[in-house]
Amino acid sequence: MTTKAAQFDRLPDEALTLGKQLCFAVYSAAHAFNRAYKPLLDRFGLTYPQYLVLLALWQQDEMTVKRIGEEIGLDSGTLSPLLKRLEAAGYVGRQRDPGDERQVIVSLTAKGRDLKTEAFGILADIGKASGCSLEEAGEIRETLHQLTRQLSSGESES
Amino acid sequence: MTTKAAQFDRLPDEALTLGKQLCFAVYSAAHAFNRAYKPLLDRFGLTYPQYLVLLALWQQDEMTVKRIGEEIGLDSGTLSPLLKRLEAAGYVGRQRDPGDERQVIVSLTAKGRDLKTEAFGILADIGKASGCSLEEAGEIRETLHQLTRQLSSGESES
DNA sequence: CAAAATTAATTTGCGTGCAATTTAATTTTG
DNA sequence: CAAAATTAAATTGCACGCAAATTAATTTTG
Numbered sequence: 031m032t033t034k035a036a037q038f039d040r041l042p043d044e045a046l047t048l049g050k051q052l053c054f055a056v057y058s059a060a061h062a063f064n065r066a067y068k069p070l071l072d073r074f075g076l077t078y079p080q081y082l083v084l085l086a087l088w089q090q091d092e093m094t095v096k097r098i099g100e101e102i103g104l105d106s107g108t109l110s111p112l113l114k115r116l117e118a119a120g121y122v123g124r125q126r127d128p129g130d131e132r133q134v135i136v137s138l139t140a141k142g143r144d145l146k147t148e149a150f151g152i153l154a155d156i157g158k159a160s161g162c163s164l165e166e167a168g169e170i171r172e173t174l175h176q177l178t179r180q181l182s183s184g185e186s187e188s
Numbered sequence: 189m190t191t192k193a194a195q196f197d198r199l200p201d202e203a204l205t206l207g208k209q210l211c212f213a214v215y216s217a218a219h220a221f222n223r224a225y226k227p228l229l230d231r232f233g234l235t236y237p238q239y240l241v242l243l244a245l246w247q248q249d250e251m252t253v254k255r256i257g258e259e260i261g262l263d264s265g266t267l268s269p270l271l272k273r274l275e276a277a278g279y280v281g282r283q284r285d286p287g288d289e290r291q292v293i294v295s296l297t298a299k300g301r302d303l304k305t306e307a308f309g310i311l312a313d314i315g316k317a318s319g320c321s322l323e324e325a326g327e328i329r330e331t332l333h334q335l336t337r338q339l340s341s342g343e344s345e346s
Numbered sequence: 347c348a349a350a351a352t353t354a355a356t357t358t359g360c361g362t363g364c365a366a367t368t369t370a371a372t373t374t375t376g
Numbered sequence: 377c378a379a380a381a382t383t384a385a386a387t388t389g390c391a392c393g394c395a396a397a398t399t400a401a402t403t404t405t406g
Contacts, residue, residue: 049311050243052318052325053221055332057236058261060218061393062336063211068394077361078215085208096384103216108363110386115361132371132384157207161338167210170335173328174213178220180319219363226364235391254354264355266393273391290354290401 056174066159070152074145079104080116081149087122087138088146094133121145214332224317228310232303237262238274239307245280245296246304252291279303 067078076084079102086101087093093101095109104112113136116122121142127133160167225236234242237260244259245251251259253267262270271294274280279300285291318325 049313049315049318051329052320053225053311053314054240054260055329055336056214056217056221057240059214059332059336059339061261062339063214064393066339067211079362082212082215094384095386102212103219104362105364106385107365107387108361112362130372130384134385153207153211155207156211159339160207160210160335162210162335170331171209171213173331174217177318177320177328178213178217181217181220181224181317222363237392252354253356262392263394265357265395266391268356270392288354288402292355 052177056177063156066156067152070155071149074149075119076149077112079108080112081152083109083112083116083136084121084138084142084145084149085153087136087142088150092135092137094127094135096133098136116142210335214335221314224314225310228313232307233277234307235270237266238270239310241267241270241274241294242279242296242300242303242307243311245294245300246308250293250295252285252293254291256294274300 064078067081071078071081082102083098086098095106095113098113099105099109113122113124117124120139123137123139124134125137127135157167162170222236225239229236229239240260241256244256253264253271256271257263257267271280271282275282278297281295281297282292283295285293315325320328
């Protein structure tokens with residue numbers, strides 16, 4: 031098989047199709063997940079990124095805003111208002127770290143911890159709705175991780 | 189602090205892991221694509237969904253708002269303001285269909301058609317940045333399409 | 347044919363997502 | 377030690393994305 035670069039040079043039409051279909055497939059799949067999640071999360075008054083934050087906290091309580099952002103890939107500009115909503119809903123508390131007043135430590139309230147029992151299972155529902163076996167899911171996850179890494183690695187250029 | 193975490197250990201672990209990993213992988217991949225696209229589209233002052241609309245129009249000019257929405261999976265609530273921005277940027281025109289005044293027909297301006305020559309290649313750049321062969325890309329696309337279909341099919345339930 | 351139902355866009359409201367700026371606290375340094 | 381640089385959150389501005397309400401036009405119907 032020829033190199034990938036040579037393939038692209040020789041098949042511009044297919045490269046175009048490739049880019050279009052790949053991007054759009056990921057774009058559509060993300061929307062499909064969003065729509066699948068929404069009715070399940072609505073019962074708890076949660077959005078998907080809010081649920082991601084809770085998943086992270088159920089795994090490891092008491093994290094700074096920055097740490098949470100690293101876990102789920104969001105910056106403070108998105109997280110600050112989101113965390114305020116989670117706080118207003120009574121699921122988390124926010125307090126300045128006495129040791130470093132720049133940092134805010136986010137922790138689960140009793141209500142937030144209790145929610146785990148009810149809401150953690152949403153993941154299982156989505157798993158079922160996806161119609162995948164554990165093996166298939168693992169492959170898809172790995173493939174997408176590699177794709178994500180590959181795309182992220184070329185970010186510095188412009 | 190590790191008071192009572194043990195009570196959750198008997199949930200269906202496989203389905204949980206599956207759901208979590210699948211969702212997050214797709215979520216992350218979509219963001220990675222967004223970040224990869226952004227610098228390429230910024231040169232034209234376009235966002236990704238705006239680019240999707242132009243891709244659709246380059247393939248088939250003169251579509252109604254509803255038709256465009258069906259092509260790229262967005263509703264009029266998202267498209268109306270987006271199309272106004274594309275119009276303000278001079279890429280498209282919008283006019284009521286004389287035959288049915290409810291409908292608005294979106295068409296490329298000369299500037300919008302000219303953009304195709306410059307901007308269509310962005311897809312190929314992303315194709316390269318993805319580091320995938322045509323075969324791999326095709327497999328990923330098919331897998332995600334199936335996943336999307338599967339997730340969408342269960343929407344009517346509640 | 348006129349009232350009711352349907353349809354296509356628009357508008358409104360809310361929650362992301364991200365870039366850029368601001369504020370406050372901590373480190374670095376000169 | 378004080379000024380400068382760095383860091384963590386919060387804030388601001390803009391553009392989705394979607395649900396719900398609104399407006400205007402067309403079909404259906406009684």
